[in-house]
Amino acid sequence: MAIAIVDDTPINLTLIQALVRKLTPAGTEIVCFTSPLEGLQWCSDHEPDLVIVDYMMPDLNGIEFISAVRKLHSADVVPILMVTAAHEKEVRYQCLTAGANDFLTKPIDRHEFDPRVRTMLSLRESHKRLRNWNDDLQEAVVRKTAEIVARERETVTRLARAAEFRDPETGGHILRMAHYSLLIAEHLGLEREFCDRLLTAAPMHDIGKVGTPDNILLKPGRLTDEEMEVMRQHASIGHDILNGSSSPMIQMAAEIALTHHEKFDGSGYPNGLVGEAIPLAGRIVAVADVFDALTSARPYKPAWDLERSVNLLKEGRGSHFDPVCVDAFLARWEEALVIRERFQDEE
Template sequence: MKIVIVDDTPLNLTLMQALVGKLPDCEPLPFIDPQEGLAWCQANEPDLVVVDYMMPGLDGVEFIRRLRATPNRDDVPILMVTADHERQTRYDALQSGATDFLNKPVDRNEFQPRVHNMLALRRAHLATRARARSLEAEIAEATAQIHEREQETVTRLARAAEFRDPETGAHIQRMAHYSALIARQLGKDDAYSALLLQAAPMHDVGKLGIPDHILMKPGRLTVDEFEQMKRHPTIGHDILKGSTSPVIQAAAIIALTHHEKFDGSGYPFGTAGDAIPLEGRIVAVADVFDALTSARPYKPAWSLDDATAFLREGRGQHFDPICVDAMLERWSEVLDIRQRFQDEAPTAL
């Protein structure tokens, strides 16, 4: 236990240093200059401070006040050395953060028990701190496990939608990473970008409620079939709404709004502009871009030039202009994502 002793009187300093030296597992750290003692205590964490009141330049009360103002020094025990008659000084010291007092002249029979009591208090503080850290680690581990299970559920739900949709798992990965990329370019923090990365794959979960003859149709949908297809955002929202999970909550918003258009001509509600949640506006750009540049049974893949031209032409109409610009401004990373998550080649029968 490191015990700092601050006293400008050499005799007192030597006496207290000797008394501390007789205590088991204790290391005295004497300072005759209070400024030096304070600087050490601010740079290092002592287990106990014994400080005299009457010192030139920096008295004991101000010493305590400055030490208590130092981060993470609020639970370090402090013994102030004063005379019995200095009552106002003691009051001031208590208000500044002194833990207890030693009477002048220092008496060995008083000094050692008080130091012993203060060290017992310090050990209790350290044990409480260690327990708090242990609990934090346990909570972090439990939270990580919950998050992992939640993410597994999310992934399986997204895969369930994939099995009823000609789109591939690689599409899900690409559009999710494009979404996170757009969010970062818009200045959103890492937590928001990570949330989009996890939630975006569930954007089409509502297709679970669309009949197979419509979902799997290789040709153009009829007007009636398209009206049924337009129900998948609300179906997806109904599946996901009401969750306490931030990821599922974001996914519900995305499912409901990723087919809205910036000019109000989208579905299911015809919401326009900034009234469309940002998550939906971001995913709309990411999803359409990847759908255009991916081959499907009913269409060939568009070239990158044609797809980017489509995004630019749709700025302010289909798409939020800032989301389009954000994606195109990170073009090298878009290409990296396309390369990283490629569609698997069809398996020969």
């Protein structure tokens, strides 16, 4: 405990300190000030468990002192006991209005002083226990929330890996395009919660390919129009798999699965959405997914070089891609190259 006593009369300080000492356990810090300015500075640097202050003092009277302390510590955090003369009824009203929790009249009566101080210290201890309990509860909530997020991420990873066993695209592609998406979102200044959710949800973009027949999904050559129509169904299938979850992250994954093949000019699929009618997460993933697909080798095509791939993104600004997302990706080009190097495909 730490208790501050402020009184410009040394003998009063000595008396109050002795009374407080008898009421508090060993090790309690009792600090005394004859200067209210010095006492206020100490209260600014510390969180006292109790402040006992006189009314009549130079520089700052008791009411001014209490008002200043209340700007630092609220009444339910730091209790304040005002000591004033018995005839100053108006002053007592003012001190309570200023934020004092209680007051005592001079001369101090020990039989009145002891129970009032005990009550204030008891209330302070109860508040500290409640605050510690709240801190522990908040820590538990944060821990449990982190566990839920970790389980969600594990679920996403496992589902994405399940799709990998059927899809010629690789685990490296999933990691690269997710981190490219994160780069774009961060550069756009989106909220941290959105960015983190996008990083986790983006790998689910092609989960609908689990419903695509092997003869189409694994075909090494160009698809026919009929086969392409079947292939395009993976966007709706992915949405159907993920839709309806109570998890905001899975909800975003469903949205991405449905919209990452939409094009900014409305020529995409499955719904031909135009411009900002396409959800932002879908517009971001479209840039990240196409760029990585272009620069990655597949059984049906060789990898494009970086210059050719970047040129396609630039040419697709405003038609295939949201121009803002393309510009954000290119603005973080050096970081994109680090991601590309970091998440290499296994041989």
